[in-house]
Amino acid sequence: MKWFIPAATLLAAPIVLAPVAGPAIAEETEAEIQALLEYNDDLMRGSSSHAMMTMHVKTSRYERRMKMEAWSQGESKSLIRILEPAKDAGTATLKSGDNLWNYLPKVDRTMKVPAGMMSGNWMGSHFTNDDLVKDSRLSDDFSWTVTERPSGNSGKWVIELVPHADAAVVWGKVTAEIRHDKMPISTRFYDEDGALVRTMSFDSYETVQGRKVPMHMKMVPADKPGEFTEMTYQSIEFDVKLDSSMFTQQALRQ
Amino acid sequence: MGSSLTSMAWRNVQRQKRRSFLAALAMAMGVAVTMSLITWMAGMWDNMEVAMVDRLNGHFQISHPDYPATRQMFDAIEDVDTITAKLDANPDVTAYTVRMYGAALLGSDERTEGASLLGIIPSSESRFQDMDERITRGAWLPDEPGPQVVLGSGLAKRLKIDVGDELVAVSQAADGSLGNELYTVTGIIHTDLPQMDRTVAYIHLQTLSELLALEGRAHEIIALTPDRQMDALTPIVADIHDQVAPAGLVARPWWEVDPAALQLMSMRGVQEWITTLLFLGASVIGVINTMLMAVMERTREFGVLRALGMRKREIIQLVVAESSFLGLIAAVAGGILGGLISWYLVVHGIDMSVGGKGWEMGTVTIDPIIHGKMTLRGFLLPAVILFGFCVLAALWPAWKAARLNPVDALRAE
Structure with missing residues (x-):
């Protein structure tokens, strides 16, 4: 799993695939898909990252915008700190492996998110705490089928992914759309009954340090009409030098 | 004959x-x-x-129509003051109190546990439940809103916390933020319902409303009238219901709130x-x-x-x-x-x-x-x-x- 911001797990996950048990397609095509998926895999990969972003959450109950700064190192460590609004400023989430801690500046305490709360939402968004830490490798757990291919410099790939029977994956099916230039367009997540659960879409592709990445993504839950969570990157840097002490509970307090 | x-x-x-x-x-x-x-x-x-x-459920309750079923924080009474003003003016209402319910993570220095928070107004709640009589250590909540919290005995044990200790409460607030506050354990309560003692923490309604970003709102108003009998109460509750219905609320008599009580x-x-x-x-x-x-x-x-x-x-x-x-x-x-x-x-x-x-x-x-x-x-x-x-x-x-x-x-x- 690649990390440049924790929430990117979601957008990264479905496109980080390896056709381990790929269906019977032409050898040449399989290699092509392999390369495509690996490209997407590498797209989000960096030994480390540092990003400034805004999160916009709209629900039927509330709407909120937050400015955040995020750092990541490797696949398992990341830190997100809220900068705005003032009420939440300083609140930070640390991910280390499968564990999640929240630092609450108002009470100056760090609390580990207990197992029972992992399915709860993260900072009022449509992402759950689990989304931040779930490290399931879709490449290991899914088999895929290509249902559409781009032709030349237009069109897109549509790849359907079904988890292996023994995989610990909550989704019944995942559909990924990838543009002809290997940029992610959308990822749809279905439950085990085949009903759409959430849709992630990507756009605003920009070139950062020589690589093209989507700077905007939007998550729309299928069962809540009108609701969404949007992430927009103001800036992102890859392979930055970060001290590993940054990803400790002590550092959470800043 | x-x-x-x-x-x-x-x-x-x-x-x-x-x-x-x-x-x-x-x-x-x-x-x-x-x-x-x-x-x-x-x-x-x-x-x-x-x-x-009378004491547990009151003669009638006012709430959002969905709240009894959903127990969702958002299904709240939006403007409590307007509703209580109506009750104050109603000669058939002899007493009432306002309650708010919430879920939170409570953290002591040693542990973090999930808990149910019951936000109450101690001065008017005493007309209903006698929680103050169940305090085994420390004191019951003061009448004025403050950072005091009373824990069920089982919950205090789970948290390894005692009277005088500080307690962090974290909860998903209604505005999407992560509500967090520091409270002081002022008392430990022990009832004959261990399940309740293991999960419930009592706190002033206003203090809880600040944590949950639900200021001015509440989930339940319970009230008493001079007579709990059906024939006397039905028209009173119907009248109250008509008054609160425009605010999107319902008033339900006790036998609708607790059909088991009616059966008994x-x-x-x-x-x-x-x-x-x-x-x-x-x-x-x-x-x-x-x-x-x-x-x-x-x-x-x-x-x-x-x-x-x-x-x-x-x-x-x-x-x-x-x-x-x-x-x-x-x-x-x-x-x-x-x-x-x-x-x-x-x-x-x-x-x-x-x-x-x-x-x-x-x-x-x-x-x-x-x-x-x-x-x-x-x-x-x-x-x-x-x-x-x-x-x-x-x-x-x-x-x-x-x-x-x-x-x-x-x-x-």
Whole structure:
């Protein structure tokens, strides 16, 4: 799993695939898909990252915008700190492996998110705490089928992914759309009954340090009409030098 | 029934004074005991109703229509002050309190545990539940809003925390933010509901509303009226409902809030009947015996009466009349005796305290001394039923007497 911001797990996950048990397609095509998926895999990969972003959450109950700064190192460590609004400023989430801690500046305490709360939402968004830490490798757990291919410099790939029977994956099916230039367009997540659960879409592709990445993504839950969570990157840097002490509970307090 | 038959019956009752007296006495005792039991149970039932209805759920509740089912933080009463102003102005509302419910993570220095937060207004909540009486350590919440929190004993144990310690509360607030506050444990509460003690923390309504970003809102208003009975309460609640409906709220009477309580309360009448039938049924067996004896030993007499031209129907009427006299005497005597015992139960009551305290039902206490309650029904039911039983019990002996062949009867010894 690649990390440049924790929430990117979601957008990264479905496109980080390896056709381990790929269906019977032409050898040449399989290699092509392999390369495509690996490209997407590498797209989000960096030994480390540092990003400034805004999160916009709209629900039927509330709407909120937050400015955040995020750092990541490797696949398992990341830190997100809220900068705005003032009420939440300083609140930070640390991910280390499968564990999640929240630092609450108002009470100056760090609390580990207990197992029972992992399915709860993260900072009022449509992402759950689990989304931040779930490290399931879709490449290991899914088999895929290509249902559409781009032709030349237009069109897109549509790849359907079904988890292996023994995989610990909550989704019944995942559909990924990838543009002809290997940029992610959308990822749809279905439950085990085949009903759409959430849709992630990507756009605003920009070139950062020589690589093209989507700077905007939007998550729309299928069962809540009108609701969404949007992430927009103001800036992102890859392979930055970060001290590993940054990803400790002590550092959470800043 | 002719008056001659009546006076004959009355004379017959007097012929065996001792037997009549004992039979009537047995029945009078039955009436007295039944009456006293009903009086006593009525007192118990009233106490139960106070505990289960008035104190726990109030006579009616106001809430968002979806809240009872969803228990969703967002399904709230939006403008509490407007609603309470209406209640203040309503002469039918004698008391009310406002509650808010929330879920939070509570963290001590050692542990973090999920808990239910119950936001209350201590000064008006005391009219309902007596949580202040269940404090085993420390103190109950002060009337003024503050950072104090009272923990259930099981919850305090899970958190390894004690009175005076600091406690962090983190909760998903209504505005999407992560509400977090620092509180102080001011008391530990212990009720007879361990499940509740393991999960519930009590806090001032205003303090909780700040944590949950629900200022000015609440989830439940519970209120009392002068009368919890259905016929009196229904129009009052309907009126309140019309007043709160424009604000998107509902007012529900206690029997809709807690149908199980209503079911329990409806057992009251059944219990009175069962008690009456059981106790009086026993004494009526004595009446059957008495009347059978009275008929058997007077076989010759009935033969003479038949020979003199008395009809079967009149024989039956005679025997039934005799039994009815016994029943009447028993009902009156039993009524007087039962009335006296009931009066004692009403005035003095019976001390049912457990270790000097009343029965505890969760956060509600039943009075330690239960006073009886005299009701017209409790007074009339045993007397009327006994009289009816006496009439019915005489039918069989009466039929036996009427069936006698006059010739055979006259030959009988």
